[in-house]
Amino acid sequence: MNKxxxxxxxxxxxxxxxxxxxxxxxxxxxxxxxxxxxxxxxxAGSESFSPAS
Amino acid sequence: MSKNLNAxxxxxxxxxxxxxxxxVRNIHGYTTDRGTTYNAYLVMDDKITLFDxxxxxxxxxxxxxxxxxVNPEKIDYIISNHSxxxxxxxxxxxxxxxKPEKVFASVMGKKALNAIYHDLNMEITAVKDGEELxxxxxxxxxxxxxxxxxxxxxxSYLVEDKVLLTQDAFGMHLASSExxxxxxxxxxxxxxxxxxxxxxxxxxxxxxxxLFEKIDTSGLEVSIVAPDHxxxxxNMDNFRKVLSLYKKWSARKLDEKIVIVYDTMWGSTEKxxxxxxxxxxxxxxSVEMMPLYSFERSMIAxxxxxxxxxxxxxxxxxxxxxxxxxxxxxxxxxxxFKTPYGAVFGSYGWSGEGNNLLxxxxxxxxxxxxxxxxxxxVPDDKVKxxxxxxxxxxxxxxxEFIKNQ
Numbered sequence: 001m002n003k004x005x006x007x008x009x010x011x012x013x014x015x016x017x018x019x020x021x022x023x024x025x026x027x028x029x030x031x032x033x034x035x036x037x038x039x040x041x042x043x044a045g046s047e048s049f050s051p052a053s
Numbered sequence: 054m055s056k057n058l059n060a061x062x063x064x065x066x067x068x069x070x071x072x073x074x075x076x077v078r079n080i081h082g083y084t085t086d087r088g089t090t091y092n093a094y095l096v097m098d099d100k101i102t103l104f105d106x107x108x109x110x111x112x113x114x115x116x117x118x119x120x121x122x123v124n125p126e127k128i129d130y131i132i133s134n135h136s137x138x139x140x141x142x143x144x145x146x147x148x149x150x151x152k153p154e155k156v157f158a159s160v161m162g163k164k165a166l167n168a169i170y171h172d173l174n175m176e177i178t179a180v181k182d183g184e185e186l187x188x189x190x191x192x193x194x195x196x197x198x199x200x201x202x203x204x205x206x207x208x209s210y211l212v213e214d215k216v217l218l219t220q221d222a223f224g225m226h227l228a229s230s231e232x233x234x235x236x237x238x239x240x241x242x243x244x245x246x247x248x249x250x251x252x253x254x255x256x257x258x259x260x261x262x263x264l265f266e267k268i269d270t271s272g273l274e275v276s277i278v279a280p281d282h283x284x285x286x287x288n289m290d291n292f293r294k295v296l297s298l299y300k301k302w303s304a305r306k307l308d309e310k311i312v313i314v315y316d317t318m319w320g321s322t323e324k325x326x327x328x329x330x331x332x333x334x335x336x337x338x339s340v341e342m343m344p345l346y347s348f349e350r351s352m353i354a355x356x357x358x359x360x361x362x363x364x365x366x367x368x369x370x371x372x373x374x375x376x377x378x379x380x381x382x383x384x385x386x387x388x389x390f391k392t393p394y395g396a397v398f399g400s401y402g403w404s405g406e407g408n409n410l411l412x413x414x415x416x417x418x419x420x421x422x423x424x425x426x427x428x429x430x431v432p433d434d435k436v437k438x439x440x441x442x443x444x445x446x447x448x449x450x451x452x453e454f455i456k457n458q
Binding site: 008009041042043044048 | 199200204257259
């Protein structure tokens with residue numbers, strides 16, 4: 001499962017951890033994140049994320 | 054004769070109680086050539102409410118201005134729109150002294166304040182986007198503005214008076230006796246509002262665009278815009294000009310303009326720069342020449358805000374680029390400009406790594422390299438001619454770009 005990085009603020013989405021504070025349970029791949037999910041740090045949309053190199 | 058420095062009324066029962074920092078010349082690497090103000094606002098309602106505070110060394114001035122209206126101990130609520138220390142450093146002290154009933158911040162603001170100050174002695178109340186707070190005759194509506202320009206940033210809207218407190222957005226670093234935008238010449242305002250956007254807001258332009266969408270759809274009516282730095286916007290004609298600039302910049306609209314940034318050891322790279330400028334000018338495109346022995350990073354950022362090309366020149370020094378270029382390029386990279394075109398040039402004596410390093414840098418920030426030129430020691434007539442043509446080539450790219458923008 002790939003990690004994804006927010007291009008705006010640098011927040012890293014780690015699918016193993018998910019974003020439980022905002023309803024994304026651990027184990028959710030980035031592709032399976034709900035469309036209305038936003039970066040928990042800066043509120044950018046998921047289109048602002050790139051795969052972590 | 055007042056024994057206190059005075060507060061200044063900006064709306065019904067709403068006062069500016071900030072501080073003027075006439076002498077500050079550097080705020081986290083951004084050169085503030087005309088100082089700044091740290092604006093805080095006091096609302097005298099049933100619940101006496103303070104919005105933001107000031108930098109530590111201005112605590113006395115700030116408390117004095119509050120005291121010209123009311124004993125600071127009477128403050129009931131404190132609202133932190135922005136956690137950055139220049140707006141929050143006095144918060145721990147004032148909480149201790151005033152013992153307010155409640156302190157409010159955004160969800161991210163609460164986290165930030167607790168991570169900045171470990172001794173607040175008070176539970177901060179987190180408020181969410183759209184939440185309202187009654188002060189008596191007035192209502193505050195909170196508006197989350199994450200990453201404008203920190204995760205904690207929020208606006209506070211005084212509903213009845215249509216006053217929008219925008220923390221760092223629409224602000225500028227400018228110390229002045231005048232508290233209102235209409236009291237200052239537009240040219241001065243434009244320069245400083247541009248500098249502020251370029252050096253602070255640029256990386257978050259997509260958030261600015263989203264904010265405008267949000268404001269447009271909510272039909273928010275505003276009669277006064279009160280930021281945390283610089284003058285208060287009371288004349289909406291003036292503020293509309295600022296809005297249109299913010300709209301232009303957040304949409305990444307650029308001008309027919311080239312910035313040439315360079316430094317020089319013994320004059321060779323500068324000679325090249327002069328011929329590049331000559332070539333670009335011959336194509337009738339405006340050019341800003343910015344030698345780094347005189348200009349510093351914030352001025353470069355200001356000019357890059359609306360430039361369609363950046364041409365960068367550095368002598369090679371000990372197998373590297375000249376150090377002033379490393380400073381500016383690092384800073385520019387962080388600001389995430391979207392400059393479409395560029396070129397690199399520089400003089401060298403033996404190894405000549407400069408151009409490669411400059412090119413890598415520009416490519417890494419998404420600039421398309423039009424051309425590059427090296428000069429072994431002093432540029433001869435052939436190199437000068439190549440420089441002129443490079444200037445022309447970049448100018449032609451810029452004209453094409455602007456035509457299709």
